[in-house]
Amino acid sequence: MASRFVEISVAEMASKIPGEDPSSQDRLHFYAPDLAIREEIGAEHEAEKYKTIQTVDNELELYPWLLRSIQTVFDRAGCTQYFVVEHPLHKSSDGKTIVDAGIYLSTPEARAATTLAADELALSEERRSESPYLGRHSWDYVAIPIEMKDPITWHPDRSHISISDSEEGDPALGQLPDYMSNVFNFQHRLFSWAIYVSFDHVRVLYFDRAGAFVSLPFVWTDTSSFLHDFIWKVAHMHKDQLGYDPEAVLLDPARDSDNVEVSRLREAIEHCKLPSKVQHYIKDAFPETHPLYRIRVTSSPPDPEDVLPDDRPKASSTPDAYHRNGDSRRSADPDRLSPVVAGMSHSALSASAGMSVHDASTQIEPSSTPTEPAPVQHRYFLVGRPHVAAESLVGRCTRGFIAFQVTSTAEAGTFCFLKDYWRPLVPGKTRPEHLVYERLRERLDPEDASISIATLVCGGDVAGPRAQMTSVQDALPLDARPAPRVHYHLVTAEIGIPLEEFENFTHLTEILSGAIYTHYKVWEDGDILHRDISPSNIMINAATNQGFLIDWDQSRCRSELNKDTAEPARAGTWQTRSALALRCPWKPYWFVDDAESFVHVFHLLVLRFHECIVPMGNLHDYVYEKYERSEQVNGVTIGGMRKLAEFQKRTPPFEVRGNISLQRVLDKLAELCCASYSTINVDDIIKRYGGTSSAHIPTDTTSDMPLSQRRKIFSLPSSRKVSSPEPVSAPEISATTPGLETETSGSLATPGDILRILQDYKGRDNDKAEDQFQARRSESVAPRVRHITFCSSSIDISIQGGGGSESKSLPVHFAPTLYLSTQYQQPPPPSPPSSSLSGSTTTPMPAGPLTIVASTSQSEGHAKTRKRRRSDALGVDDHD
Incomplete structure (x- = not known):
């Protein structure tokens, strides 16, 4: 996939920035340092015609000159709403690297957050004498990050400008996407500008959730430079034009109304009656030192192309009011950025015909648009820091x-969960998630207490249908252009506990049994297939201690599944996708793929929380080989070879230590999966849907493990209907059902068989062990060594070594990986990350396509190589 960096000329970048350039009189008041002498050496190429003699030795000496240049522009413009800060301490208290400098919003809170403490002042005493701009960094308030590194190497052909692959050049661009990810995660931003400085050259960058515009480099050491023009325009911008979301208002302690809401919040936290674990989450989400925001969630009817296919009205009866935002198939104008950049108010785009998403008790806030036939609904919520946040910079980017609900409704004063993400816009294929919840609320039996999904409060596109959209995608090549993204909110009542916090394996089997039953009823009665069964999408309800399903944004209707796909499927979490869905990406996705995902969820949690004997002897290598290994076939990532091999055996792929009852469950699941796969011709499916692959089906280096002692499986006819509250076998889907000629049948198609196996487990209260992915890290033969080469169009990453991997962790409140995931964490991209075995997240990778070359486990006795691409090197959490 092509890079998400779009390199454009300085003139083109200038045309995308609102505002007028400074006058010649204004420029007389600007400052520009003389950093270098350019000596003509007569080279053939213009770019090499001059030799640059540096007059500064390192980037530290650049800081005061650059920030002085910026500040003089602010001073001339009379700008008091922004100020500049140099960060002398280049590592935060947790040891992470921070951005070199930044332009900040000038508020009392931002000033306080950037003031150096006494001990920090002592450490930076020498620098204070050289720069008056020293201060602490704050991801909460930085408006424009500034990164300064050693010189960039320019190719003679300006169309092939690249970043040097020197040791100094690599980390520079590698850190910038990390910094931008922090800006987006800590703040409520639609987009953000950034400045990248390398000696006397600068690039101005624009990031949104689709990618980044990057200007060609230009010399900034003159008062007529584009940097001075850019800062002049920034000085005259409203903060909305810097990318701040107008639907998220930073609370001001000086406003009495804000203080009233904050007081109610603090009182609700103090007197909270929710379970203790949820109370802990709430206190962490609203620390006294973190800024608070009031979020407005807009509920309005969707565009007709966004509704579920069997709910769509006929074209002749479509109300004109649905088209108030123009052609629903259009994407953002490639010649300009989002409406905020052009100075347009997003609230003007929120006008739309309205109907309630929730009940009649919702407070209605009338729209200011007089032509609107009916008002839309708005609800208001206070939020603090993210409870979870995806590490990706582009894609869904879920937070x-x-x-805390402050709207005057029946739910006012209650705590709930607000999901903020950028949904892909593919007309007729994707849809707002709350529409799925509404469908299920209408179709599922409200008296069936065993059905458990998250409870919808409200949801909708932020500021109205398709009001806030990405724009960078329109500048990407057609053959590599991703779908535009729409900013979206979903609010649900439950605050879930991660599945990984199950009490013991009896508790786990109960949770999974409930999730499987719910999944089946949603399919049978709601005609909806989830398509992303993973540990992170099965939560524990703290009030009932039972499980419930979340994240229905990738779900599809039954009518949408019975067809071949022209493009490789990208739904679901890589580690828990079915073997055939991974091996044959063009295969239609069906119910049995989700059913198999439940088995993978169970296997992963057993491997993580129970002592196991694995075929390769090394837990990390085995998990990597089975759940993360992949390869490229005709430009498409495939995997699942080990899963496929194991499911064609009647013996379980691994054995647990000292737990006969749990081993019996593994034995029976192995028999069930093998029986299902025996009903199909795997070779025919691969020929039809899998492309050509050089991949081998891996074989164990050890003999088949002996089966543990068995006991007779309680037999129920597979044609019996799943009942509640003790589900048994689901009715078989007919073999004549269209689209099932290449699907597994029998046990995996009848979830009652899986339920009986799980419900048969009788374990001990203390059968859950410590985290084995952490406890057995020392088994890894050798750490992987990552080498990164950057250029304007691609980034190559090489990983060498054994089953271990380098890992970096995000701030404590960010979502860990699959194995430590929390509510609404986004799954890894279709090409799996190589570091999820560590139990901690990896920081977002730099922009551009990744080619990763790695050897498999050295314990297998020989080195192998593989290549793969991540769906996007900016850390895409994209599945559509």
């Missing part, structure tokens, strides 16, 4: 917040 989850513990939210």
Whole structure:
């Protein structure tokens, strides 16, 4: 996939920035340092015609000159709403690297957050004499990050400008996407500008959730430079034009109304009656030192192309009011950025015909648009820092917040969960997630207490249908252009506990049994297939201690599944996708793929929380080989070879230590999966849907493990209907059902068989062990060594070594990986990350396509190589 960096000329970048250039009189008041002498050496190429003699030795000496240049522009413009800060301490208290400098919003809170403490002042005493701009960094308030590194190497052909692959050049661009990810995660931003400085050259960058515009480099050491023009325009911008979301208002302690809401929040936290674990989450989400925001969630009817296919009205009866935002198939104008950049108010785009998403008790806030036939609904919520946040910079970029409802409704004063993400816009294929919840609320039996999904409060596109959209995708090549993204909110009542916090394996089997039953009823009665069964999408309800399903944004209707696909499927979490869905990406996705995902969820949690004997002897290598290994076939990532091999055996792929009852469950699941796969011709499916692959089906280096002692499986006819509250076998889907000629049948197609196996487990209260992915890290033969080469169009990453991997962790409140995931964490991209075995997240990778070359486990006795591409090197959490 092509890079998400779009390199454009300085003139083109200038045309995308609102505002007028400074006058010649204004420029007389600007400052520009003389950093270098350019000596003509007569080279053939213009770019090499001059030799640059540096007059500064390192980037530290650049800081005061650059920030002085910026500040003089602010001073001339009379700008008091922004100020500049140099960060002398280049590592935060947790040891992570921070951005070199930044332009900040000038508020009392931002000033306080950037003031150096006494001990920090002592450490930076020498620098204070050289720069008056020293201060602490704050991801909460930085408006424009500034990164300064050693010189960039320019190719003679300006169309092939690249970043040097020197040791100094690599980390520079590698850190910038990390910094931008922090800006987006800590703040409520639609987009953000950034400045990248390398000696006397600068690039101005624009990031949104689709990618980044990057200007060609230009010399900034003259008062007529584009940097001075850019800062002049920034000085005259409203903060909305810097990318701040107008639907998220930073609370001001000086406003009495804000203080009233904050007081109610603090009182609700103090007197909270929710379970203790949820109370802990709430307190962490609203620390006294973190800024608070009031979020407005807009509920309005969707565009007709966004509704579920069997709910769509006929074209002749479509109300004109649905088209108030123009052609629903259009994407953002490639010649300009989002409406905020052009100075347009997003609230003007929120006008739309309205109907309630929730009940009649919702407070209605009338729209200011007089032509609107009916008002839309608005609800307001207070949020603090994210409870979870995806590490990706582009894609869905999901963030989850513990939210406090302040709208005057029956739910006012209660805590809930607010999911903020950028949904892909593919007309007729994707849809707002709350529409799925509404469908299920209408179709599922409200008296069936065993059905458990998250409870919808409200949801909708932020500021109205398709009001806030990405724009960078329109500048990407057609053959590599991703779908535009729409900013979206979903609010649900439950604050869930991660599945990984199950009490013991009896508790786990109960949770999974409930999730499997719910999944089946949603399919049978709601005609909806989830398509992303993973540990992170099965939560524990703290009030009932039972499980419930979340994240229905990738779900599809039954009518949408019975067809071949022209493009490789990208739904679901890589580690828990079915073997055939991974091996044959063009295969239609069906119910049995989700059913198999439940088995993978169970296997992963057993491997993580129970002592196991694995075929390769090394837990990390085995998990990597089975759940993360992949390869490229005709430009498409495939995997699942080990899963496929194991499911064609009647013996379990691994054995647990000292737990006969749990081993019996593994034995029976192995028999069930083998029986299902025996009903199909795997070779025919691969020929039809899998492309050509050089991949081998891996074989164990050890003999088949002996089966543990068995006991007779309680037999129920597979044609019996799943009942509640003790589900048994589901009715078989007919073999004549269209689209099932290449699907597994029998046990995996009848979830009652899986339920009986799980419900048969009788374990001990203390059968859950410590985290084995952490406890057995020392088994890894050798750490992987990552080498990164950057250029304007691609980034190559090489990983060498054994089953171990380098890992970096995000701030404590961010979502860990699959194995430590929390509510609403986004799954890894279709090409799996190589570091999820560590139990901690990896920081977002730099922009551009990744080619990763790695050897498999050295314990297998020989080195192998593989290549793969991540769906996007900016850390895409994209599945559509």
